[in-house]
Amino acid sequence: MKQDAETIVVGGGLAGLAAAISLARQGVEVLHLAPPAPPDRRTSALMLPSVEFLLESGLVERPEAIGHPLSTIRIIDATNRLIRAPETVFKAPEAGFEAFGWNFTNTALMRSFSDALPDKNLTTKPNAVRAYRREGALGVVTLDDGSECAAPLVVGADGKKSLIRSAAHIVAREHPFTEAALVCDLELSRPLGGESIEFHYPHGPFTLVPAGGNHANLVWIDEAPVLRAAQAEGLVEAILEKSQRLFGAIKLESPSVIFPLGMLSVDQAGRDGVALVGEAAHAFPPIGAQGLNLGLRDVSDLVAAVMAADRSLYGWGAAASVDYARRRAGDLGRTGSMVEGLFRSLLADWLPGQAARAGGLWALKLLPPLRKQAFALGMGERAKNRALSLR
Ligand SMILES: Cc1cc2nc3c(=O)[nH]c(=O)nc-3n(C[C@H](O)[C@H](O)[C@H](O)COP(=O)(O)OP(=O)(O)OC[C@H]3O[C@@H](n4cnc5c(N)ncnc54)[C@H](O)[C@@H]3O)c2cc1C
DSSP, X not given: OOOOOSEEEEOOSHHHHHHHHHHHHTTOOEEEEOOOOOOOOOEEEEEHHHHHHHHHTTSOSOHHHHEEEEOEEEEEEOOOOSSOOOOEEEXXXXXXXXXXXXXXXXXXXXXXXXXXXXXXXXXXXXXXXXXXXXXXXXXXXXXXXXXXXEESEEEEOOOTTOHHHHHTTOOEEEEEEEEEEEEEEEEOSSOOTTEEEEEXXXXXXXXXXXXXXXXXXXEEEEEHHHHHHHHHHOHHHHHHHHTTTOSSSOEEOSOOEEEEEEEEEESOSEETTEEEOGGGTEEOOSSSSOHHHHHHHHHHHHHHHHHHSOTTSTTHHHHHHHHHHHHHHHHHXXXXXXXXXXXXXXXXXXXXXXXXXXXXXXXXXXXXXXHHHHHHHHHOHHHHHHHHHHO
């Protein structure tokens, strides 16, 4: 079998595109398999360290040209439970930052990444992968037209149902939730400024994220049948009610889309010449805006692992995949547990669980050092180091 590239990246979502471009820009010969997909109607709140990574890797040139800063997060407990949390406002300047991050539409990110396509080292094909196997030091993928391509390292960026993950026998733990997320774009009667507003209901948060001027992106987590009923019976009225009529008249600016939610994790994000990035390696509910942030940290560690490998050696792909898994282990474990814990505490019917959550928010409201630590945890390791140095 002859080698077609040093690395094959499978999947044309944001994680796959970021991985293909970042590797090629570092001089790695990449074959990117990116079959056409429907437009991604999600939006991504990306924390400052992720935006810094996008700037450093040339995937975004000017965040202000394609996104909107997030400087305040307001959490309103709308549960009517016996033990309720206080309204809590987190302001980025308290942690020494102008903004926690930026809110982008995924389509704007996709355009910006595509503008950064290098003219060397990267070949893109619109083919899906039908099968994967290992032959000696090479990973071999079979494309939907029956042809085969081979490379020492194969990156699975092919989403939650990753074929590369299952063909490489990397076991995923999956737990579906009965909750789902409805997303759509809205026009409100007043601007949100830089404030993201989360109403916490018993089945999950209803969040308005600023999208510039009077525009907002809605991420509403609730039981799937409730979301489907709202879609069928009049979404605007349901949104007015859930947002406690605080924003005047509301207009829908896009179709609404419902995403099923669940937890997915792997013990190892790489082995035997396969590295998994993005939702092929981890998926969870969009709480605390972690999914793509984590996916971009995958890409950053993938580039580091490939650059650390001696690509002239037989078997370098397998060594790089193991190094990649080692680099990712801590972050994937920490972030997955944090998001799962947060999500379950939001849904807790159990009184001590509600008390713990309310107590936690009181503590965050009243204790500035704890708030600083919480900011840092949500923003990732690079921000944590910076926050510690600001103390
Ligand atoms: C409602 C919602 C809101 C979110 N908000 C945020 C947020 O605010 N901040 C944040 O950081 N994250 C957020 N996320 C998470 C974020 O959207 C995802 O983590 C990210 O978009 C996943 O990108 P991906 O490239 O890994 O996967 P995908 O976007 O699923 O891309 C996978 C790609 O692989 C391709 N593919 C599949 N099978 C094959 C095959 N056999 N061969 C070739 N190609 C294949 C598909 O066509 C697709 O293009 C949110 C998620 C949801 C559901």
